[in-house]
Amino acid sequence: MSRLVVVANRVPLGDGSRSPPGGLAVALQETLAAEGGLWFGWSGRVVAGPAGELQQRKAGAITFATLDLSRIDHGEYYTGFANRCLWPAFHYRVDLATDCGRNFDGYIRVNRLFARKLLPLLDRDDDIWVHDYHLIPMGEILREAGAHHRIGFFLHTPLPAAEILVTIPAHERLMRALCAYDLVGFQTAGDLRAFHDYVRYEAGGEVLADGTVRAYGRICRADVFPIGLDVDNIVAAGEAAMDSPSLRRLRDSLQGREMIIGVDRLDYSKGLIERFRAIETFLEIYAASRNRVAFLQIAPPSRAEVPEYREIRRQLEGEAGRINGQFGEPDRVPLHYLNRSFRRTTLAGYFRLSRAALVTPLRDGMNLVAKEFVAAQDAEDPGVLILSRFAGAARQLSAAVIVNPYDTRAVADAIHRAIAMSGGERKERWGDMMKAVRGYDIARWRNDFLAGLRGPAGAGAAAT
Numbered sequence: 348m349s350r351l352v353v354v355a356n357r358v359p360l361g362d363g364s365r366s367p368p369g370g371l372a373v374a375l376q377e378t379l380a381a382e383g384g385l386w387f388g389w390s391g392r393v394v395a396g397p398a399g400e401l402q403q404r405k406a407g408a409i410t411f412a413t414l415d416l417s418r419i420d421h422g423e424y425y426t427g428f429a430n431r432c433l434w435p436a437f438h439y440r441v442d443l444a445t446d447c448g449r450n451f452d453g454y455i456r457v458n459r460l461f462a463r464k465l466l467p468l469l470d471r472d473d474d475i476w477v478h479d480y481h482l483i484p485m486g487e488i489l490r491e492a493g494a495h496h497r498i499g500f501f502l503h504t505p506l507p508a509a510e511i512l513v514t515i516p517a518h519e520r521l522m523r524a525l526c527a528y529d530l531v532g533f534q535t536a537g538d539l540r541a542f543h544d545y546v547r548y549e550a551g552g553e554v555l556a557d558g559t560v561r562a563y564g565r566i567c568r569a570d571v572f573p574i575g576l577d578v579d580n581i582v583a584a585g586e587a588a589m590d591s592p593s594l595r596r597l598r599d600s601l602q603g604r605e606m607i608i609g610v611d612r613l614d615y616s617k618g619l620i621e622r623f624r625a626i627e628t629f630l631e632i633y634a635a636s637r638n639r640v641a642f643l644q645i646a647p648p649s650r651a652e653v654p655e656y657r658e659i660r661r662q663l664e665g666e667a668g669r670i671n672g673q674f675g676e677p678d679r680v681p682l683h684y685l686n687r688s689f690r691r692t693t694l695a696g697y698f699r700l701s702r703a704a705l706v707t708p709l710r711d712g713m714n715l716v717a718k719e720f721v722a723a724q725d726a727e728d729p730g731v732l733i734l735s736r737f738a739g740a741a742r743q744l745s746a747a748v749i750v751n752p753y754d755t756r757a758v759a760d761a762i763h764r765a766i767a768m769s770g771g772e773r774k775e776r777w778g779d780m781m782k783a784v785r786g787y788d789i790a791r792w793r794n795d796f797l798a799g800l801r802g803p804a805g806a807g808a809a810a811t
């Protein structure tokens with residue numbers, strides 16, 4: 348079988364240290380552990396001089412090949428274009444997409460640098476799978492350099508509606524680059540629809556009944572592959588964690604209260620300000636239930652070099668302090684707010700201990716936390732998932748309590764409903780959700796995508 352080469356901005360160090368929080372790293376770790384292969388990308392380090400030499404390390408079946416970035420490259424490619432243009436625009440925050448003009452050249456330059464360093468590592472028969480918005484031009488650049496491999500691309504974020512996409516000055520370059528892949532994967536049917544709309548109405552291309560797209564003189568295929576979990580792993584982690592000392596300590600600290608958990612990278616797309624307001628509204632309106640619940644929000648800092656992320660962190664610290672100042676007692680506070688990473692096994696235990704989870708992003712490609720919460724539950728006494736309609740996961744987890752995260756009163760009501768929900772209803776909802784989580788797990792995601800890429804129509808062709 349051909350070797351799989353994964354290209355992604357984020358690569359764990361491969362030295363046994365913890366994976367960085369983020370859906371991409373978690374999913375790819377599981378994919379490559381099963382397939383074996385090469386994982387190529389940024390080392391996560393920024394160096395004072397020019398971009399560093401390629402470093403390679405083998406861990407089990409995976410070879411990690413990483414590159415340090417220079418300050419300028421990191422600033423223009425990662426902080427600038429990827430995270431102050433594409434990330435906000437793809438999450439419908441056009442108001443925060445402030446770096447779309449000036450950093451596009453840096454974005455292309457680093458994509459070229461990655462391609463240049465990757466090419467000598469490729470074998471003839473490799474299949475290349477490029478991931479996420481940092482590397483959209485990579486396939487086109489590899490093709491221009493003569494790579495004849497099958498090259499696929501998966502977008503972990505939403506693809507916004509064409510009206511939003513066209514606000515990015517380089518939209519045509521980006522969409523043309525997407526069409527250079529053999530197969531483009533999206534998280535939801537809505538993302539695929541946005542792509543098709545752009546192809547039809549902006550690019551003047553066509554979408555054929557079999558999913559083939561013709562645009563810019565190219566042919567590619569695009570489809571939906573909703574990312575999933577290594578379910579058994581999370582189930583086992585949830586069960587095993589229940590007897591751990593840290594779980595026991597947390598359980599004791601609850602003093603008989605029910606725990607409601609949130610776990611998110613500290614990102615404005617996760618709707619944390621709105622969530623804290625909903626918690627405040629709940630504490631105000633449902634005063635009789637105040638002493639029945641404790642909220643735990645875990646939010647590891649993310650992209651701290653981007654000013655908008657520092658600002659949201661500052662705001663959340665203020666909000667958490669204000670809520671605890673208003674509703675706390677000398678011996679307990681309603682909201683525990685922690686900015687750090689945990690082992691995935693520990694998180695699974697926290698999920699299992701919780702009566703409910705608040706997963707209320709304002710926009711999210713999928714949201715693996717929602718699925719992890721479901722997988723970690725005790726089948727006999729499952730918790731309730733309160734899920735934003737704007738998370739990709741809501742397409743599959745329709746048995747969650749679905750909310751509009753902008754409607755703080757509705758989220759407060761959902762919290763109340765979750766703590767009052769009967770065991771029977773909780774089990775029924777959880778059973779439906781677990782079926783969906785198991786039905787499309789990480790193996791299915793990986794196998795479907797790779798089968799699509801390696802299938803008969805897999806080799807990329809220029810339209811004639």
Ligand code: ADP
Pocket residue numbers: 367368369370371373610611612645646647687688689690691694713714715716717719
């Ligand atoms: P995103 O990719 O936008 O960060 P997801 O919810 O899809 O959102 O993925 C986040 C992943 O990171 C999940 O697998 C989650 O368990 C993990 N994660 C989030 N917060 C933490 C944390 N504090 N410690 C460890 N892992 C975390």
Ligand code: F6P
Pocket residue numbers: 357367368369370371372479503504612649650
């Ligand atoms: O899943 C979305 C995503 O942007 C991934 O691409 C990324 O690895 C993760 O979130 C964490 O972000 P970052 O790599 O910028 O720390």
